[in-house]
Amino acid sequence: MKAAIGGYGDIPFHLTQVTKFGYGNLFDLNEPIFTGDRIRYSFFINWISGLFLKITGNLHFSVLFPAMIFAAASIVLTFLIYKKLVKKEWLALLAVLIFFLGSGFGSYYLITDKIIGESIEKNITTIVKWDAVYPQQNITWGAPLTMAFMHQRSFFLGYFLFLLFLYLLLKFQETRNKNIFYALILILGLSPLAHYHSFLAMGFITVLFAIIQLWKKDKELFKKTVLVLILAAIISLPEIIYLVSGKENIVSGENAFVKFRLGWMTDPTIGSVKYPNENPTGWEKIVAYKQFLWINFGLILPVFILAGFWLLRKRMKASKEIVFCVSGAIFFFILAKLFKFQPWDYDNNKILVYFQFFAAPIIILFFLKLMEKNKKIGAVLLGLFFIIAVHSGVIDIIPRYLAPIKDIPVIFNKDSQQTAEYIKENIPENEQILTSSTHLNPVNSLAGRPAIVGYPGWLWTKGLDYTERERDVKSFYSDPNRADIIEKYNLKYILLDPMAIYDWKVKKEIFDTKFPIVFSNNSFTLYKIESL
Numbered sequence: 001m002k003a004a005i006g007g008y009g010d011i012p013f014h015l016t017q018v019t020k021f022g023y024g025n026l027f028d029l030n031e032p033i034f035t036g037d038r039i040r041y042s043f044f045i046n047w048i049s050g051l052f053l054k055i056t057g058n059l060h061f062s063v064l065f066p067a068m069i070f071a072a073a074s075i076v077l078t079f080l081i082y083k084k085l086v087k088k089e090w091l092a093l094l095a096v097l098i099f100f101l102g103s104g105f106g107s108y109y110l111i112t113d114k115i116i117g118e119s120i121e122k123n124i125t126t127i128v129k130w131d132a133v134y135p136q137q138n139i140t141w142g143a144p145l146t147m148a149f150m151h152q153r154s155f156f157l158g159y160f161l162f163l164l165f166l167y168l169l170l171k172f173q174e175t176r177n178k179n180i181f182y183a184l185i186l187i188l189g190l191s192p193l194a195h196y197h198s199f200l201a202m203g204f205i206t207v208l209f210a211i212i213q214l215w216k217k218d219k220e221l222f223k224k225t226v227l228v229l230i231l232a233a234i235i236s237l238p239e240i241i242y243l244v245s246g247k248e249n250i251v252s253g254e255n256a257f258v259k260f261r262l263g264w265m266t267d268p269t270i271g272s273v274k275y276p277n278e279n280p281t282g283w284e285k286i287v288a289y290k291q292f293l294w295i296n297f298g299l300i301l302p303v304f305i306l307a308g309f310w311l312l313r314k315r316m317k318a319s320k321e322i323v324f325c326v327s328g329a330i331f332f333f334i335l336a337k338l339f340k341f342q343p344w345d346y347d348n349n350k351i352l353v354y355f356q357f358f359a360a361p362i363i364i365l366f367f368l369k370l371m372e373k374n375k376k377i378g379a380v381l382l383g384l385f386f387i388i389a390v391h392s393g394v395i396d397i398i399p400r401y402l403a404p405i406k407d408i409p410v411i412f413n414k415d416s417q418q419t420a421e422y423i424k425e426n427i428p429e430n431e432q433i434l435t436s437s438t439h440l441n442p443v444n445s446l447a448g449r450p451a452i453v454g455y456p457g458w459l460w461t462k463g464l465d466y467t468e469r470e471r472d473v474k475s476f477y478s479d480p481n482r483a484d485i486i487e488k489y490n491l492k493y494i495l496l497d498p499m500a501i502y503d504w505k506v507k508k509e510i511f512d513t514k515f516p517i518v519f520s521n522n523s524f525t526l527y528k529i530e531s532l
Helices: 003-007 011-023 044-056 059-086 089-101 108-112 116-122 144-149 153-175 178-193 196-215 219-244 282-297 300-311 320-338 345-373 375-402 414-426 456-461 467-478 483-489 498-503 508-514
Strands: 432-434 491-496 517-520 525-528
Touching: 011 044, 011 059, 044 059, 044 153, 059 089, 059 153, 059 320, 059 345, 089 144, 089 345, 089 375, 144 153, 144 345, 144 375, 153 178, 153 196, 153 345, 178 196, 178 219, 196 219, 196 320, 196 345, 282 300, 300 320, 300 345, 320 345, 345 375, 414 517, 414 525, 467 483, 483 491, 491 498, 491 508, 508 525
Parallel strands: 432 491
Antiparallel strands: 491 525, 517 525
């Protein structure tokens, strides 16, 4: 819960869906932050929380419990899969730690600047630094535990399904059990509703798995794997069409969801690669990007390359599992470097999480081979690698864990909660409330009611054109005599919140004289529109 401070902007978004499902109709897929449109997001974990909310009435429990369950199950499955690959429990545990905590040298500037104490006191994230200048480079990759899982709620379910799918796929290779075959089809076919990137990862590893079976001349398993892909594609196609159709920037435009570009984080954006000057030569770009990879991945990337080469040097004698893991890691790394699957390139780190997932056991197997040749030297090298690989990830956890509860900001204060309770108890669900476009909106995050136009940062990542609505909303707050806007959106209530007052400079006294106040506290005032 302390670590969730890093998800300050994401938590209110997920709450819009949880409360929408929990306080409303579980099968109403209207978009809560852009009323009248449909949800175009992998919403299933929020639907599960909404179901718990409807049953228990406890919002805290309903939000946290599914994430904790999927997180715990994922740790167990990760260990079981790694144990199947590396055979020894203690090596599997090391692989789990390298995967979840492994990263590059993100903690370097904290150590050299001697501000670790300050980072603990102020709860500074130690991995991600957006303003690092050349040649230090920006640190945009972090340990998967704190970078992806803690801040990406849908990843809890997506990663769990990926692991379950992979575990069953490896089991199917051994048993050829029909029930496992059907389970693989259902998991892959339904996963677009759970997590977009994990669905892609499952599809890619299934293709890779089929290719390896063909290479190893296991034609029966190859055919069955292809059949899994075909049947799962049939099931998933309607979901994919539902989630992506209507988005204007799927494959075109500056903010396209699927776009070719050479190198993750090379396009100018927050945290992108830095160059020595404004017009770098091709060679300077290559050197800068090598530095970027070194800062972000540290020893993990070069040791994986060495390990993969070592383990595959006699390819026909390599086991299917080793070929599968090495190929999977290479594939996901290259995929993330060639294509982006979200408008903000940093979010494509979820593909790189799967690179590290497959790289971790290969690195462990490499050190196991070294220990078989010379136990002491191999053990020492493994120990040094482990410390260097996880040190930034461990240091990143410390300030999050030690941050005093009193210093962690409250996302929704008592005023927000009181406002939401009044709305839930006194305003019919079908009556539209006008709000500002703040991401801290009690109407749709806590009361489960839709917004005319939600936070622009969320709408942008969904590919929705919100400009006209945002313009209309701002126009009405500037001039509440705009009866045409009231009619256009069938408005029944108006909320003045801190963003409207302090950012949009709304004159509260005008609203006080024009509309009757039905609820008010220190932060919010709710008006009823009685007549045009």
